Amino acid sequence: MNVQGHYFPNASSNYQLCVAKISGSHVEINHGNDEPVRYAINELNLSSAIAGLADELSFDDGGRFIPLDVDFRWAFNAKNNHSLERLEKNKWAIIAAIVVTPLFMWLMLYKVVPTIAVYSVDTLPHSVVEQMGEQSFAVIKKLALDPTELPDEQQARVQRHFKTMLDELALEKSVYRLSFYKSQSFGANAFALPHGRIVVTDELANLLADKPNALKAVLLHEIGHVVHQHSVRITAQSAASTIVLAVIFGDLEGIAEVALGTGASFAQQGFSRDMEREADSYALTQLENLGYSSNDFADAIEALQSAHTTENEHLKKVNNLLEYLSSHPSSQERIDNARK
Ligand SMILES: [Zn+2]
Structure with missing residues (x-):
């Protein structure tokens, strides 16, 4: 599977358009001219999925890859983060949070x-x-x-x-x-x-x-x-x-x-x-x-x-x-x- 996105090298705001490819247990970043760089999936850090924000990958060498499609979700990121994202999109969960947070503060400060x-x-x-x-x-x-x-x-x-x-x-x-x-x-x-x-x-x-x-x-x-x-x-x-x-x-x-x-x-x-x-x-x-x-x-x-x-x-x-x-x-x- 190929994913289009921007690659940010370590400590740099210069980015390149490139393609990330998932192959087995690795992600390959293809810059076009250079050799593709391979990262093991189990060494990747994923930002937690937030509705409306791209699912960013960060690598051990400090580089980052941000997909162009903000709704794209990495298949290997399926477990925890998606439930969090579902919560963030659920209006009842949002209303509950708006009600529960002040209630929690009140309970803490005035009771607990x-x-x-x-x-x-x-x-x-x-x-x-x-x-x-x-x-x-x-x-x-x-x-x-x-x-x-x-x-x-x-x-x-x-x-x-x-x-x-x-x-x-x-x-x-x-x-x-x-x-x-x-x-x-x-x-x-x-x-x-x-x-x-x-x-x-x-x-x-x-x-x-x-x-x-x-x-x-x-x-x-x-x-x-x-x-x-x-x-x-x-x-x-x-x-x-x-x-x-x-x-x-x-x-x-x-x-x-x-x-x-x-x-x-x-x-x-x-x-x-x-x-x-x-x-x-x-x-x-x-x-x-x-x-x-x-x-x-x-x-x-x-x-x-x-x-x-x-x-x-x-x-x-x-x-x-x-x-x-x-x-x-x-x-x-x-x-x-x-x-x-
Ligand atoms: Zn008195």
């Missing part, structure tokens, strides 16, 4: 990766979490926290309540640490860092100064975030998703950014509603266990809500990085849930 991330969180050494937490803490301190101005005895009282609760809940005191900071940006607020450091602002301590049990309820909510590893989970998820995206799109520099940016990412995203509910229900359960009332929790949220409505104008100026903290003073739903 977060699940893997959640499991991998348990295998993270505590020293890594500790470092991550202290890094974020340093950033937040720089941006939004000032030294506390609370009187020593007020601090000592809250610390005592906090330590008693830790004892009663059998939680490790070297992990759960309470610090006070004055914060214009946050106003009355509290937040927990991944490694167990909990920050209460002067404004919050003062707001709840005559409601010590309400302050305990807030502390329990924050402890709940740490117990359920919410910020570690968020960080792991966003890091894993970024890595997957970087691999898919070949942006390997992105991975370096992940390694450098993990600290800030949890602060940017904030806790999900489910996480807030989980922390709320931890607080409510433990309040009962410790002999307090879930009304203490409702009191705290109510106080925070009114405090934040009056300082709302100011809160709007808080930049995005710290926005998640403003998600804490929250809705009637949480108050109703606690009063129930």
Whole structure:
């Protein structure tokens, strides 16, 4: 069988019109004037057949032969490639690919990766979490926290309540640490860092100064975030998703950014509603266990809500990085849930 086509010698864009002939186990390229060159069929490389493109042969010496007829298919190339080509021509296969590819991406990014991330969180050494937490803490301190101005005895009282609760809940005191900071940006607020450091602002301590049990309820909510590893989970998820995206799109520099940016990412995203509910229900359960009332929790949220409505104008100026903290003073739903 003779096939007309162009022959491209190794590393050259000069081509010659010539004829390829299949004879037994060889392909002969006939340049016309020279002796025909013979290549063993089992040493040939074939491009995979793509509809509309010629079925190109490449040889071990670097030369290539491209048939003139784009629809021509080498008989010895029958096995795998033709099924691929049939797929490419099949409109249902194309539609399926259009639907399945984004679905696959979505599944990877929103289901598979977060699940893997959640499991991998348990295998993270505590020293890594500790470092991550202290890094974020340093950033937040720089941006939004000032030294506390609370009187020593007020601090000592809250610390005592906090330590008693830790004892009663059998939680490790070297992990759960309470610090006070004055914060214009946050106003009355509290937040927990991944490694167990909990920050209460002067404004919050003062707001709840005559409601010590309400302050305990807030502390329990924050402890709940740490117990359920919410910020570690968020960080792991966003890091894993970024890595997957970087691999898919070949942006390997992105991975370096992940390694450098993990600290800030949890602060940017904030806790999900489910996480807030989980922390709320931890607080409510433990309040009962410790002999307090879930009304203490409702009191705290109510106080925070009114405090934040009056300082709302100011809160709007808080930049995005710290926005998640403003998600804490929250809705009637949480108050109703606690009063129930
Ligand atoms: Zn929370």
